[in-house]
């Protein structure tokens with residue numbers, strides 16, 4: 001095995017289980033916030049690091065808390081099945097964090113090789129600390145003991161891809177992609193994805209320095225699980241984190257050097273950085289001031305520049321028109337479940353309807369802002385056709401001035417399976433098979449490319 005393919009040593013969740021208590025407590029708090037308060041995990045993590053449960057945790061414990069939460073969400077269906085088997089009278093109501101304690105305890109026992117005495121003892125202590133859960137401390141002890149003795153066989157007897165996918169999502173995946181591909185997509189959600197970087201230049205040099213490998217897109221892929229800001233090249237702004245699929249929309253705008261480009265829905269700026277790095281004069285628009293600040297910080301680290309505008313891109317109406325527009329619209333993000341295992345529990349079929357309506361408004365405005373002869377690239381990281389193919393078909397029907405510019409296999413490095421007959425790009429998380437699941441996959445993205453016909457009347 002070459003150095004670049006070495007799997008990093010697994011997290012050693014606990015040697016001294018007393019030491020592991022704050023990490024477990026953080027994991028339970030984070031799970032409660034995601035599952036009951038429906039807060040996105042990244043937001044909760046950000047807040048908890050600034051002033052919450054992660055604030056004074058050592059880096060190692062933070063990583064452990066994150067790993068427990070990730071595993072609990074990825075394997076929630078299997079774990080629930082096992083827990084239900086041993087909870088003879090079901091889960092007691094009004095029991096505070098009891099469910100999160102059981103879920104995270106079982107995740108450690110079944111999928112993280114944590115020694116039973118540590119996982120069970122710490123779970124019991126967490127229950128004793130919670131005024132609403134404390135009367136169930138003996139139940140926690142009894143259930144997790146049985147999980148540690150008999151749970152693995154029960155979990156292994158289940159179809160992991162199916163049971164770890166909530167029904168609403170499974171039904172949609174099967175309807176859109178057929179049962180076999182739905183199964184492959186759901187299987188890819190079980191594995192923590194690798195880390196992809198977009199490098200400003202010299203991918204070969206950076207792949208070697210970071211013990212990574214170069215992907216067809218030019219991205220550098222690593223198995224690193226450590227702190228991103230401690231990797232070589234972070235401080236000097238040599239690269240930024242961006243999934244290989246997420247790097248495709250900006251590439252598909254073509255040569256943007258010297259062109260005036262609008263990046264609509266731009267923050268935190270991965271695609272803005274690509275466009276600026278390729279020599280475009282970029283106007284980066286986002287509705288969120290907070291996220292625009294992140295974009296500005298990211299560009300500063302990379303030594304790149306763009307003009308930022310805080311506005312609703314659905315009715316933003318500057319005087320100027322653009323040579324090229326990238327619209328990376330807000331979406332359900334169901335193509336990124338490998339990276340965000342909370343999504344299946346935060347989103348629903350209703351969100352697809354609401355977001356599709358917003359995407360149509362954003363597309364209409366983007367079309368208005370395009371110069372004759374200009375290019376528009378529309379992207380979403382969603383697996384839902386309503387947020388992809390259907391949007392482009394409807395936009396073309398509403399705008400006779402626009403024409404589809406088909407994306408060709410040679411523009412995506414000959415990956416013919418990324419370019420179906422629609423002429424648009426469609427990646428699925430189960431694609432890009434490399435050496436083993438830990439190296440494989442990419443985010444599920446949709447990209448449609450359009451041009452405004454030259455003969456059209458000048459846009460408003």
Ligand SMILES: C[S@@+](CC[C@H](N)C(=O)[O-])C[C@H]1O[C@@H](n2cnc3c(N)ncnc32)[C@H](O)[C@@H]1O
Pocket residue numbers: 264265266267268269270271272285286287288291311312313314328329330331
């Ligand atoms: C998928 S993210 C964009 C990711 C970004 N393009 C990148 O590559 O880093 C979607 C962004 O859309 C922004 N957004 C949502 N609704 C918007 C609207 N109506 N107008 C402008 N931006 C919006 C969100 O704040 C969010 O930053």
